[in-house]
Amino acid sequence: MTTDNLPLFSVTENREALKRLQERRNALLMRLQGLSPQSRKRAGLTYELSIVTTEIIRCETKQYPGGHHV
Secondary structure: OOHHHOHHHHHHHHHHHHHHHHHHHHHHHHHHHHOOOOOOHHHHHHHHHHHHHHHHHHHHHHHOOOOOOO
């Protein structure tokens, strides 16, 4: 039996994934804020931040498939 058949487990896993991704996003933002605008690392961190943000959005759409959330 997979977690697809057990919605409670998939919701819990999704929440945990969202929490980890949000922590990663916050860490990336902190690193970006510490860099000067001319820093070469900025482009790589910005790219990584966009990937993490996309994953957060993907997880949120799984959590609220109808698009309705409070």
